[in-house]
Amino acid sequence: MNTTEARAAAERAARTSYGRLVVILAAPTGDLMLAEDALSDAFERALRTWPEHGVPANPDGWLLAVARNRQRDVWKSAAHRTRAPLPADPGDTAPLTSPLDALDPDAIGERRLELLFVCAHPAIDAAARTPLMLQVVLGLDAARIARAYGVGAAAMAKRLVRAKRRIADTRIPFAVPGRGDLAQRLPGVLEAVYGGYAVTLTGGPEEAPLRSPDSLAGEAHYLAVTLATLLPDEPEVLGLAALISLSLARSPTRRADFVPLAEQDPAAWDTDLIADGEAYLRRASATDRLGRFQLEAAVQAVHCDRRRTAVMDWQALRTLYSALVLVAPTLGAQVALAATVGRLDGPEAGLAALPDGADLFQPAWATRAHLLAAAGRGEEAAVAFDRAAVLAVDPGTRRHLNDRAAEFRDPR
Missing domain, CATH: 1.25.40 (Serine Threonine Protein Phosphatase 5, Tetratricopeptide repeat)
Known part of the structure; x- marks a missing residue:
């Protein structure tokens, strides 16, 4: 296998697995920075060894095992022991002998949602919660997040570091909150899922808003639909699923050469996604609560209705x-x-x-x-x-x- 193929395999693993690997690595101690550093080391090692030895049958399991070994090295180091109390065996909560146990496909969606809810904890500065979710769960770097928020990259990087330290220092548990706390954290989670999709609208070719499940937009759509399935009576959850579905429906007309919305051919839009989005929006509208994502979804519905009427209702x-x-x-x-x-x-x-x-x-x-x-x-x-x-x-x-x-x- 050549270097190009190995790099492509590593990039696919980063796009599809970064968030869930981080939550598995960080769960025992709550140390997000160490989890990210260990995973970064694992990806670097993959780029060195995969071209020579080939991509393993399960790249995620390989990356997880390597990252866990790196964590163990840090936990046992003298510098770490003098900085924080060392658990009896941090690895005992995640045995290295069975790394694939934590990668049950049936648990993938929930694991990512768990980390989203962890990052939405009220102990974390409100200004950092959504950027933290965009970085840790969806894998965006600080510079890209900073552009989306219209702030400097250095300021955003500091904000993210402080948030991660807060999680480690306060030992915030990695678990979906109970119903009593869910309402408080849900808005931040929805904001992050939408933020992950929104950056694809202004990002480069590698972030193009495609329906593919291994794209960033596809990941955001999957999370929105999963939340709508788990919380079918929450109007803003339904609104978010509608918003992303309706916007993503226009992705076939987004290509290398920029085409303004008014000049796009509505006949090329995805009618199945439009139907899905309109169905979610109708369900959300049946409630007596109106929120941001329902309004944004309604905006997208007006744009998509041009496929039927051929005019824009300004x-x-x-x-x-x-x-x-x-x-x-x-x-x-x-x-x-x-x-x-x-x-x-x-x-x-x-x-x-x-x-x-x-x-x-x-x-x-x-x-x-x-x-x-x-x-x-x-x-x-x-x-x-x-x-x-x-x-x-x-x-x-x-x-x-x-x-x-x-x-x-x-x-x-």
Whole structure:
């Protein structure tokens, strides 16, 4: 086997197994940082040995065994013993002789959900809970999470380190909370699952929003649907399943060359996912509680309805985005409302509606650029398109924005 094949196998294992391997490794002590370091060492060793000896029959089991051995080395080291009390045998809770016991396929979904609920513990700083879940469970690095939140990478990295130390210091148990605590933690879990999907909308080719189960978007969709199965009476859980299903339905039209939503061919959208999303949304709407994810799912339903009507209902979008900003005034919701206002009331009104404090938020710059262009302010539009392109992760999106900037720098 060559190095390229071995690297591809390791990357597949990282995409599909990172979160559940971390929770297995961290469960005995609650030390997420050690679990991640041990797993990182295991992946490095895989890249050294798999090209020569071949990919093992069960890559996850191999990685788990190597990472556990690394943990044992650290637990037995003098530096670790002087820093924290050493359990009688940390490995006793997870015997090395049967690493595959912890990889029961029937338990995969629940193990990932367990870690999500651990990271949503109220003892962890609220500002760090969702980023922590995105990193530990879905495997995003601090820089990618920072871009999604519109903050600096260094600040996000420090936030994540503090959160992991908090889990270890307070010995937060790795278990799904009881019904009494579930409601308190559920919003953070839903936010993280959606966050994992949302980054695929602005990420590079390796994060493209594909339905494939080994993609990041597929993982988020799986977790959302699993939560909807486990909690069928929670309207926001149903709303999240609807939101991701309806958005993912348009993934066939997302390709290397960026195509704006208004120019996508609705005939190429996935009708099965649209039907699934609409069914989840109807179930959520039957309750007397309205929340963020139901509103966002309704927005996606309006977009998907263009497949039936061939027109966009901008007034419905304004109503939904206005309600969303009241319920959950995120940067994304405020920017989307500004874009809709610009479409209905004119570009200057849209520019006035853009939120402050979004200097590192790529969609805000892209929206500003389009509104400036519509307002006839070409030079300013070129600058905004340039800035949006710099902040874009996806090469196709970046090319599109650079081309738009060039149009206004050289209007001929």
